[in-house]
Amino acid sequence: MTRIIEHFAEISDMYDAAFVDLWGCMHNGIAAFPDAVEACRAFRARGGKIVMLTNAPRPRATVAEQMARLGIPDDAWDTIATSGDSARLAMFTGAVGSKVYHIGEPKDDPFFEPLKMLDDPVEITRVPLEEAEGIVCTGPFDPHADPEVNRPAFLYAKTKGMKLLCANPDIVVDLGETRQWCAGALAQLYTEMGGESLYFGKPYPAIYDLARRRLAEVGFVQDDRIVCIGDGIGTDIKGAVGEGLDSVFITGGLAAQETMTKRHPEQVALTTYLEAHGMSAPYAMGFFR
Known part of the structure; x- marks a missing residue:
């Protein structure tokens, strides 16, 4: 049974590094969560290493700038691994060709x-769909629009045999109280239509390889001393299970309603939710603190 904890400090001595999710764990897209910041600071104060492991479809330098704006200070983390960097590496090695059709917002230009x-x-050259060899999806053109609006373009792309590079496997994210679609929802639709989608963020192996390389730059840590912390059952927790890493499931994010989380998740609701998704997590807490 998953152990519900009050503070990360209850178990942090068991680990030397933490792969920490950003959106839903450290911030809500508008401002940082002060308790989460202090939890990271306390872990680092005793020698632990924090890798911010995010499905943001952008380079880590851009993510670092965003973290500062949201109120996550430099002393709360050691390094960053983004799905954007993982996907960029694949794109610049030709995974979807040199002429690509970009689905995303201007903010994703980096x-x-x-x-x-x-x-x-x-x-890499960005071109209209009719001239493209493949698709790069960093997110929807409009995060509030139903992914189905992309069906006509995807039907054309599928008939041309294009691959879709997904820079963020997240399906949805909460911006404050507003839920938005992410690139993962579009990739899921393309796959369901018979197209081929390539994923490079959590829960897929490439981003964990990148995270381990980034961690090694600030101090090597064995896998049994790494813990993953995040609120995504299909990304953070599934990724941890796939990599054989321990995890702390933050239930007050995307799964707050299903786990009946107020300050803590309700134990029966938590167990039911994990079983329904075929997942397990050694630990859970309502909010990272």
Whole structure:
């Protein structure tokens, strides 16, 4: 049975590094959660390493700037691994061709900035769908629009054999009290239509490989001393299970209603929710603190 804890400090001595989700765990898209910031600071004060592991479809430098604006200070983390960087590495090695159709908002333009990790990157050009070799999806054009609006374009892309590179496997995210669609919802639709989607964020292996490399830059840690913290059952928790890592399920985010979370999740509701998704987590807490 999943153990419900009050504070991360109750178990943090068992770990030397934490892969911490951002949206829903550290902030709500509008402001940082002060208790979460203090939990990270306390863990680092005793020598622990914090890797902010996020499905943001942007380079880590851009994410660091966003974290600062939201109120997550530099002393609350050691390094960042983003699905954006993981996906960019694939794109610049030609995973979906050199001429790509971009689905996303202008704020995601940094995704296409040069990647210094590669010596000979593919030159990427954004073109209309009719001229494209593949699709790069960093998110919907309109995060409030039903993903079904993309069906006509996806039907055309599928008949042309295009692959869709998904830079953020999240299906939805909550901006304050408002739920928005993410790139994962579009990739899911494309796959259901018979197209091929390529994923590079949680819960898929590539982003965990990147996280471990980033962690090694600030201090090597064995897997049995790493814990994953996040609110996404299909991303954070599924990814942890797939990687053989321990996890703390933050139930007050996307699953707040299903787990009947106020300050804490209700034990029976939590167990029912985990079983319904075929997942397990050693620990759970209402909010990261």
